[in-house]
Amino acid sequence: MVAASAAEAGSRRLRLGMVGGGRGAFIGAVHRMAARLDDRFELVAGALSADAARAAASAADLRLAPDRAYADFRAMAQAEAARPDGIEAVAIVTPNHLHVPVARAFLAAGIDVICDKPLAATLAEARALAATARASGLICAVTYNNTGHAMVRQARAMVQGGEIGALRRVQVEYAQDWLTVPIESDGQKQAAWRLDPVQAGIGGCIADIGTHAYNLAAYVTGLTADAVCAELSRFVPGRRLDDDAAVLLRYGEGVRGMLWASQVAPGNDNALTLRVFGARGGIAWAQERPDELLVTRHGAPQVRLVRGGAGLSDAATRATRLPPGHPEGYAEAFATVYADAAELIGARRDGRPPDPLATTVPTVADGVAAMCFVAACVASSEAGGCWTPVAEA
DSSP states (O other), rough: OOOOTTTTTTTEEEEEEEEETTTOOOHHHHHHHHHTTTTTTTEEEEEEEEEEHHHHHHHHHHOOOGGGGGOOOHHHHHHHHHHTTTTTTEEESSSSGHHHHHHHHHHHHEEEEEOSSSSSSHHHHHHHHHHHHHHOHHHHHHHOOOGSSSSHHHHHHHHTTTTSSSEEEHHHHHHHHOTTTGGGGOOOOOHHHHHHEEEEOOSSSHHHTTHHHHHHHHHOOOOOOEEEEEEOOOSSSTSSSSSSSEEEEGGGGEEEEEEEEEOOOOOOSEEEEEEEEESSEEEETTTTTEEEEEETTSSSSEEETTTTTOOOOOOHHOOOOOOOTTTOHHHHHHHHHHHHHHHHHHHHHHHHHOOOOGGTBBBBHHHHHHHHHHHHHHHHHHSSOEEEEOOOO
């Protein structure tokens, strides 16, 4: 199981730092929870806000030592690299435009990176970061957290094992309603930066949650799109970035797909769903019911597989912490990604081979692939929805 302690995994806890994620930041708290769940990391330092006073207060909230509370991420990278007990990995939970400069600073200091998605504000920045990461030889993981669900890993194993036959159709959607009205105009911080091209980058909804949907489909099927036909909409007047995206997908070997992402769909909280159909059957998974996977083989009754149940793949078992009937969800999926990253980092530092089941963790390459998708969707939409090639990652 992924929930093995640091001692059981053959590695001590890794010393973790964080950039961003100070007071009032939703995703920073999720990352901290995930990092601690499997006892593989210990948070010891942070540059938690660009505002010095807020950074210090946020660090005090988390009981970080005052001399390890930084007001600037560059100063943090240099200082921690010089300490004998300095951080070994950094979690980046800032707005999108800061992902690349922060990651490059820590990679240059010899510190492994765990970065929130999307990887960058633009495709060019993502490619540059990928080159830096490859040259460094360090880990640069990207927290596409839905890949950490046990039943998503079960779905991947079944598709790779040919259990539903040659793939034909991929349907994925991610619907939310939190931006149905212009809350960014009232100072809602999370909405404001996600709809600001300077901080969010070239995509709004398509980058924020559309990349989650695209990455989920890619993780399960092993496919990336060759071309897209996209319509990105701004339904709320005055917005500079899209709040709804409808995308047709062309994959290789005749496989076709559709992706819909919306943050203006009333009645939807976090409705991420994936359906994959092959020549012999289909599978369906929903993030709001993450412990189950529906499997249908042509001519047979539908089967409901449950996380923790008998007969699942090793990949699903490794990502399981609790017996069936004890729900696991969002935080645990995040934790699986963190545990996988810890395994890769710890194995390299210990000079041992990593657990092969940890090697499917999303990396900088997946981050680049998602930005290729975003760039193609933006270009397609701006050209009136024409079919547009997706660049290779």
